[in-house]
Amino acid sequence: MMNKRISQIVKIAFWIIVIAFFAWTFANDLFRPIVEEFRTFTNLLIQHITIVLISGLLAIFLSIPLGIFVTREKFRKSEFWIVNIANLGQTIPSLAVLALAMGFLGIGIKAAIVALFIYSLLPILQNTIAGIQSVDENMKDAARGMGLTPAQILWQIELPNAASSIIAGIRTAIVINIGTAALAYLIGGGGLGAWIFTGIRLFDNSFLISGAVPVTLLAILIDYLFRLMQKLLVPKGLRLAEEAQKS
Amino acid sequence: MIEFKNVSKVYNGGVKAIDNVNFKVENGEFVILIGPSGCGKTTLLRMVNQLEDISEGDIILNNTSVKQSNKIEMRRKIGYVIQSNGLFPNMTIEKNVMIVPDLLGWDRKKQQDRFNYLMELIGLHPDEYRKRYPHELSGGQQQRVGVARALAADPPVMLMDEPFGALDPIIRTKLQEEFLQIQKEVNKTILFVSHDIDEAVKMGDKVALLRGGKMMQYDYPSEILHHPANDFVSEFVGQDRVLKSTSLYSVKDLVDEVSLDSYHEADSAQPVNEDTSLRIVISKLLNQEADQLVVEDKQGNKKGKLTLELVEKFLHKEVKETPNR
Amino acid sequence: MQTIIDFFNYFSNNYSQILEYTVEHVQLVGLAIIISILIGVPLGIYLTTNEDLAGTVLQISSIMMTIPSIALFGIMIPILSTIGQGIGFLPALIALVLYSQLPIIRNTYTGINNVDPNIRDAAKGLGMTTMQRLLKVEIPNAMPLIMAGIRTATVLNIGIGAIAAYIGAGGLGSLINQGISRSNNTMVLVGAVVVSILAILVDYLLKYIEKRFTPKGIKN
Numbered sequence: 120m121m122n123k124r125i126s127q128i129v130k131i132a133f134w135i136i137v138i139a140f141f142a143w144t145f146a147n148d149l150f151r152p153i154v155e156e157f158r159t160f161t162n163l164l165i166q167h168i169t170i171v172l173i174s175g176l177l178a179i180f181l182s183i184p185l186g187i188f189v190t191r192e193k194f195r196k197s198e199f200w201i202v203n204i205a206n207l208g209q210t211i212p213s214l215a216v217l218a219l220a221m222g223f224l225g226i227g228i229k230a231a232i233v234a235l236f237i238y239s240l241l242p243i244l245q246n247t248i249a250g251i252q253s254v255d256e257n258m259k260d261a262a263r264g265m266g267l268t269p270a271q272i273l274w275q276i277e278l279p280n281a282a283s284s285i286i287a288g289i290r291t292a293i294v295i296n297i298g299t300a301a302l303a304y305l306i307g308g309g310g311l312g313a314w315i316f317t318g319i320r321l322f323d324n325s326f327l328i329s330g331a332v333p334v335t336l337l338a339i340l341i342d343y344l345f346r347l348m349q350k351l352l353v354p355k356g357l358r359l360a361e362e363a364q365k366s
Numbered sequence: 367m368i369e370f371k372n373v374s375k376v377y378n379g380g381v382k383a384i385d386n387v388n389f390k391v392e393n394g395e396f397v398i399l400i401g402p403s404g405c406g407k408t409t410l411l412r413m414v415n416q417l418e419d420i421s422e423g424d425i426i427l428n429n430t431s432v433k434q435s436n437k438i439e440m441r442r443k444i445g446y447v448i449q450s451n452g453l454f455p456n457m458t459i460e461k462n463v464m465i466v467p468d469l470l471g472w473d474r475k476k477q478q479d480r481f482n483y484l485m486e487l488i489g490l491h492p493d494e495y496r497k498r499y500p501h502e503l504s505g506g507q508q509q510r511v512g513v514a515r516a517l518a519a520d521p522p523v524m525l526m527d528e529p530f531g532a533l534d535p536i537i538r539t540k541l542q543e544e545f546l547q548i549q550k551e552v553n554k555t556i557l558f559v560s561h562d563i564d565e566a567v568k569m570g571d572k573v574a575l576l577r578g579g580k581m582m583q584y585d586y587p588s589e590i591l592h593h594p595a596n597d598f599v600s601e602f603v604g605q606d607r608v609l610k611s612t613s614l615y616s617v618k619d620l621v622d623e624v625s626l627d628s629y630h631e632a633d634s635a636q637p638v639n640e641d642t643s644l645r646i647v648i649s650k651l652l653n654q655e656a657d658q659l660v661v662e663d664k665q666g667n668k669k670g671k672l673t674l675e676l677v678e679k680f681l682h683k684e685v686k687e688t689p690n691r
Numbered sequence: 692m693q694t695i696i697d698f699f700n701y702f703s704n705n706y707s708q709i710l711e712y713t714v715e716h717v718q719l720v721g722l723a724i725i726i727s728i729l730i731g732v733p734l735g736i737y738l739t740t741n742e743d744l745a746g747t748v749l750q751i752s753s754i755m756m757t758i759p760s761i762a763l764f765g766i767m768i769p770i771l772s773t774i775g776q777g778i779g780f781l782p783a784l785i786a787l788v789l790y791s792q793l794p795i796i797r798n799t800y801t802g803i804n805n806v807d808p809n810i811r812d813a814a815k816g817l818g819m820t821t822m823q824r825l826l827k828v829e830i831p832n833a834m835p836l837i838m839a840g841i842r843t844a845t846v847l848n849i850g851i852g853a854i855a856a857y858i859g860a861g862g863l864g865s866l867i868n869q870g871i872s873r874s875n876n877t878m879v880l881v882g883a884v885v886v887s888i889l890a891i892l893v894d895y896l897l898k899y900i901e902k903r904f905t906p907k908g909i910k911n
Contacts, residue, residue, distance in 0.1 A: 122743050125741065125743075125744050126741065126743035126744040126746070126747045129744060129748065129751075133751050140770075149769065207891060210846050210891050211850075211887040211890060212849060212850030212853045212854075212886055212887065212890055213850055214850065214853045214854050215850075215867070215882075215884075215886050215887045215890075218871075218879045218883035219880065219883045221876075221879060222883065255450075255452075257449075257452045258453075258454060260417065260448060260452060261448055261451075261452025261453075262454070263441070264412075264525070265441060265442065265515075265516075266439065266443075266466065267438075267469065268438055271469070275457075275465075279456040280454075294757055298759025298762065299759075301761045301762060305871055306871065312761060315761055315765040316857065318765060318768070319764075319765070319778075319857060319858060322772075322777070322778075324768070324769035327765040327769055328765070328766065328769060330762075330765055331761070331762040331763070331764075331765025331766045334761075335759065335762045335763075335766070338757050338758060338759055338762075342757045354455075356454075356501065357455050360499075360500075360501040
């Protein structure tokens with residue numbers, strides 16, 4: 120009873136802080152730039168989403184097939200290296216990746232997209248490999264024994280059972296991407312980061328808030344949508360399996 | 367028919383997992399592969415459906431060398447059941463059971479009929495389980511579904527790798543009996559891996575005992591128990607092998623061999639059915655429920671009295687008798 | 692080729708400056724991690740006794756993690772500037788501590804919750820008090836996971852620390868920051884490479900410590 124009470128208090132406190140924050144921003148008219156320069160705002164937002172979308176889609180289309188490829192029997196040896204490179208790559212700070220891309224490709228949206236593309240490859244690849252690897256060997260053995268072809272095993276057994284992990288990888292990658300895209304402004308990539316950095320430079324709170332809050336909401340929204348999708352796309356039987364494992 | 371011809375399996379480094387194994391499983395025969403862990407029984411089983419390569423020799427399945435067959439097509443004609451059922455958690459029970467018929471392109475109606483038949487066969491209500499998922503079922507139910515899935519495309523041959531090994535003893539016994547009933551109806555050629563000699567004796571028409579990849583003895587359960595080919599076999603089946611063999615015989619077998627004591631109305635004796643296993647008879651006699659039992663046939667006619675001495679006499683006769691093949 | 696020569700030239704000419712930035716960076720991250728451990732580990736342990744609160748706290752901290760770091764800075768600057776600390780070391784420190792909470796709390800909580808109930812039962816049966824059980828059984832068994840959480844948080848913080856240079860917190864991000872504004876590619880590259888190497892090294896170092904902290908009995 121006591122425990123529940125504490126939990127409720129924390130929850131309420133959290134919402135009070137959130138509401139207080141928005142009350143404060145509205146009281147100080149900190150969203151003024153969005154209203155006054157709505158055109159610019161939508162442009163920046165579209166730019167932001169474009170960078171995330173293009174780099175994200177490219178990453179999905181490359182890393183899922185790559186993940187499938189390295190988990191095939193014949194290429195098991197390459198898997199170790201790929202997993203290690205993916206781990207190492209994710210240790211590198213996002214700002215450093217952007218800076219490196221700029222160092223080699225110069226300033227502009229292209230360098231930003233390349234940097235984000237490379238950065239989002241890794242979590243998707245990692246989760247694709249982990250998801251496929253976690254498929255029970257016995258299950259695959261049964262499938263082989265019943266005469267499923269390798270392609271049938273991939274489509275009917277491995278991918279459905281790895282779906283949850285793969286989507287989680289895409290979610291992680293896209294959410295990180297939204298944040299990293301806010302830094303893309305630094306290397307001339309545009310996006311909502313433009314207002315955040317302008318705000319920092321000019322000590323202008325309204326630009327800071329008008330840039331930072333939409334980016335935050337975008338990240339939270341996309342994260343939520345992907346979690347929803349994860350629920351919808353993962354076969355029902357698997358969700359039952361997961362629940363069975365938890366309890 | 368499955369015929370193993372000089373089959374060997376050599377791993378890199380020269381370790382022989384299977385060493386020149388020869389034996390034949392006739393059509394409709396239920397053969398148990400048994401032996402201590404690491405004896406190669408599972409490897410041998412998996413060589414049949416080519417999940418393991420054959421290094422030397424060949425396996426002939428229904429007059430075709432498995433080495434020459436198309437692996438995928440061949441596997442679809444072999445039922446395969448493994449210990450951890452291997453049901454696909456992402457598919458419903460119906461999808462799971464019908465996966466091979468689906469691959470073979472059966473039409474919807476035929477699949478549905480087959481599903482209904484199989485579910486009735488394994489004692490699960492078809493409509494109740496059709497749309498459910500493996501994780502909603504108990505271990506015993508999952509294993510039953512595993513058996514149904516193996517039977518789905520009506521393959522002449524079944525390979526079963528310790529299918530009941532992971533279940534608790536009560537469920538295991540129940541499933542063993544159910545499966546024997548199913549086998550009576552479907553009459554498949556079965557190769558069945560087990561590590562439990564009681565299971566082997568109870569289920570198998572014949573038992574193949576392996577050790578270190580070599581065949582120790584391939585014979586009827588009664589022969590394995592009564593005439594072990596060597597010390598290893600006799601040790602493996604255990605010192606209580608005669609006791610174990612009692613589950614192979616029914617009261618009827620005894621009546622055919624030895625004559626019962628005559629029976630008088632005045633005698634107090636428990637009735638016992640002709641189909642009762644001798645193992646249960648002995649247990650009843652030792653349990654002091656009665657020191658004698660009255661044998662009844664199906665019509666309830668009393669045929670005579672059964673005592674421990676008679677059982678002993680029968681067993682001595684059986685053990686000494688030369689193999690009747 | 693020229694890039695590489697420039698790179699090493701810059702490196703040897705500005706050795707002391709780079710070292711200074713590195714020290715700043717390590718100080719910021721180190722202080723943030725120490726504070727985070729002091730908050731996160733006890734909180735994680737406490738949460739194992741309160742399921743409801745655990746759900747709430749983990750949910751809130753996972754929302755925190757979703758917020759892009761530069762956006763968090765953007766939100767914090769106006770708030771903290773009301774007490775005159777909008778730019779500099781303090782907002783960076785607070786942000787780093789906030790981001791470290793999820794990995795540390797989550798791993799501590801999971802680590803202790805994952806301790807085999809049989810082991811816990813045995814400890815109870817042996818007559819250990821709750822405190823003894825925690826110190827002698829639960830924490831040692833949860834140590835590898837707790838350390839892994841700290842490692843994740845540290846590596847993450849090194850990256851966010853680089854961004855913190857933009858709000859005047861110093862550190863290796865300054866090289867990237869200044870390099871971009873002066874259009875000095877070499878400087879940008881040096882900054883990026885040094886901060887990456889720092890992250891990779893710290894990751895390895897902490898993995899090593901993680902291994903040392905793992906009780907011999909539960910290594911596999």
